[in-house]
Structure formats: C-alpha cells, structure tokens
Amino acid sequence: GAVVSQHPSWVICKSGTSVKIECRSLDFQATTMFWYRQFPKQSLMLMATSNEGSKATYEQGVEKDKFLINHASLTLSTLTVTSAHPEDSSFYICSARAADSYNEQFFGPGTRLTVL
C-alpha cells in the first residue's frame, strides 16, 4: 500500500513552454501533498505544500506564479512549470501524506524535466 505515482517520468520541452506534472496517491487519500526539487548532487528542496481544496503554501524563494500547484482532489496534485527555462531543468518529486497519518510521507518516483 501507500503508493504514489508521477507522470510523466521524464519530459523534454522547449524554453518558454509550460509543463504539467501529475502526482497521484494510488491507494490512499492524501490531504496534503508536497512538491520537492532536486538538482544534481544536491538535497531535495521543499518547494510547496499543497492541501486539498486550498491554495498551496510556497517556500521562500519559490515563485508561485511560475510553479502553479493544484490539489483538486484527495488523490491528485499537479505542478505546472510555466514559461520554463533551462535553469528550471531539475528532478521534481512529490510526496503525499495520508489523511489519517500525522507525519508519514510517501514519495513518488520523480519527474526529470529538461528544458532546452
């Protein structure tokens, strides 16, 4: 149980285009989902916290107008990178916390974004 999927697993896009990444909890309801970003040889950095039905909370330094997060249901959160640029190329990972869990987070497999 507690499986989180992400789609796509990798994406290559041109500079200036927008890319949507989906995060799904497959066998549990996730009231809270988190989005992280990881650059090569670096730690995972929390970008934002997403609660179902409400606006996401962004970490300092993360542009909310560039990284649009929607958590429309208890099993799906999406991250849209708008007007992507090469510096946005990174490994994006989501995690989900179950409604009945205080602090256990389950991570997705990640999405590799490459912006040309």
Place this chain on the structure above:
Amino acid sequence: SQKIEQNSEALNIQEGKTATLTCNYTNYSPAYLQWYRQDPGRGPVFLLLIRENEKEKRKERLKVTFDTTLKQSLFHITASQPADSATYLCALDSTGGGADGLTFGKGTHLIIQP
C-alpha cells in the same frame, strides 16, 4: 531554518561489515527524524522514522539512534550487502511542529564492496 549535515563523501564498506552513517542538525529540535534511501534517478524510499522521545529504533538489519542533546542521529546497516549501495538521506520536519514538509540533508553515498 534547519540545517542538516551529512557526510557527503562516499562511504566504502566491505560486505558483511556494519555501515554507520551520521546526521547532524542545528537549530530547533525536530519532532521526528527520518531516514530514506535514494537510488540514482529515483525518488526517496522511506526506511525508518524516530520520534524525539525515542532513543533507538530497529527494523531488520537497520538501526537508528537519536540523541537530541548532541543533535545527532546515527544510521546503522548491519551485515551489509552490495545491494545496500545507495545514497541515504536524513530528513527532519521543517519547522519542528511535526506536520510540515521535510528538510533533507545532501545524503551520504554508501558503497558496499563485495
């Protein structure tokens, strides 16, 4: 904000020996601390969680200790195997309240040599 230090250099251990990884943190005491395994190009996989009022936690060949006085956690893999080779990440709750996103260390790359 929380700062986490892990030995980012690769740790080479001979198969069968015990591997010990260190995680040190500064600032506030977290409500809990977690250890994850990450393989190249993959998301983190949860291993163990230890709460602030626990000294030690075990799971099969894994053992985690948590010393809030030293602000340190040790992660042990006993009877190590080549399949244990991976990057191991230490993570804390970001604000100490226990209900938020995680702050991760850079991880320690563990290599188990046959």
